[in-house]
Amino acid sequence: MMLRFLVLFLTLASCRESYKMAKAEYNYTVDSARASLVRQEDTIIFGLIERARFPLNSPTYNQSYTSIPQFRGTLLDFLVRHTEAIQAKAGRYINPEENPFFPENLPPSVVPRYPFSQFLHPAAAMININNAIWKLYFDELLPMFVASGDDGNYAQTAATDLSLLQAISRRIHYGKFVGEAKFRESPQGYEPLIRAKIHPNFLYSRKLCTNVAHATVIEDKGALMKLLTYESVEEMVVKRVKKKAMVFGQEVSLDRDVKGITYKVDPSVVSLLYQKWLIPLTKNVEVEYLLNRLD
């Protein structure tokens, strides 16, 4: 009798798991992935606006400023490494949509394992180009949208940096899900190109991918890149994020709308960020994912 109950319980539990898995898998289509990217735009723009509350605060990024016992690195390194370790324990990186900036020596999750969809192809799921994103963020992006100056809020600055970096990283690595969804919708289109792995003009490699200076060079080259590029969609994204930066970054007043005068982050910086880095890097991840899709 007890055994029968146990079997019934396990069967029901297993059904529930399968249902959850199936439900989660169902969410990833080219359309649903695009919808997620649209929602992620809001998060990224909020993140830019919140980081711009603080001036550059260069001591956050200057190794000579802090001498933290038993730690070598900047204040930002310190905050990101330790915050990622806590979030790893709390299970953040169990979700395949999340990718840590310092994956080395991360502690394991201590929470029960949630059955996230295993939608991605295992051999291609581990791509992580956060090194390139990190470098891009400090070398290119920060100087474009934060004011110079120092208000002493280094910890708060680092915390907003981390939130924004996580949002940008999630967007770019979402290329894996976009790639898989496109592949599943048209395997006959992608398979020959993946098998050939011959892209005469295609400069892409994992090494280049972690080198931001070259990351945009690859742009449109290679048959695979051509197949997964929808120029009209990209143009729409660039226009939409500019509009969003105007809407979310305006001064909202009861008297009248102070539109077109000052924005918390320059809308053309946001469109440039997407055009020059976020869209090309997402496609780089898509291509790298697909090149490993049949392994």
Next chain:
Amino acid sequence: MMLRFLVLFLTLASCRESYKMAKAEYNYTVDSARASLVRQEDTIIFGLIERARFPLNSPTYNQSYTSIPQFRGTLLDFLVRHTEAIQAKAGRYINPEENPFFPENLPPSVVPRYPFSQFLHPAAAMININNAIWKLYFDELLPMFVASGDDGNYAQTAATDLSLLQAISRRIHYGKFVGEAKFRESPQGYEPLIRAKIHPNFLYSRKLCTNVAHATVIEDKGALMKLLTYESVEEMVVKRVKKKAMVFGQEVSLDRDVKGITYKVDPSVVSLLYQKWLIPLTKNVEVEYLLNRLD
């Protein structure tokens, strides 16, 4: 010669410090404090919208869900306590505008001390009602603006909870700066009331203040509370945050503005949050601050 250089260097450094302090003090006036509160509205509304990306995710708040080695509490407790410890080391709580949720046993800052303005009166500067805010957030606020459900993103949920809690806490404790600025602008108005410390109808005490159920009871009572209340300003705040929730929480599309249809967080929840809790609790902090202003 070396000594002369050293003296010159120290004098210059000291001048620079005094300049910074003076400059920082200058920023706190009733008007500048109000301007800061207006900017903080954006941060709070972004925080609400970002938390609403996730459903309730109740395991985040359920102690029986996690069994973390050497830790007793919920996953959120774990994430907040440890993240606050890291941010404390990085110097967050050196800024008198910041107040931790778990001030017990926080590690000291390891970064060089930035000369934040010592604008507040020392005997009154330590007020911390984060206990009340914490309880309010989970008992009252969360159920009002997040959907039911569970998507497994507990670490991400807890991280957005923390950002939002920090923004709400900063707003409410900003009452100390508002109180001090009002006092400095009109000491002759406030001193007699503070000295009297007699408020027949005034139910306020530190104990009540940490009890959210009673926190709104005190509302308008007491002469001090009356003196620092500007009803027209409060009404404007409530209207403005509703408008901001509409602007920041709308779906921005290139085709047309999908206004008035769906918002990521119900704008009337945002105005209620301000009307029922944020404004009264900020004033509670102002009153408590002023009651200790002449100690």
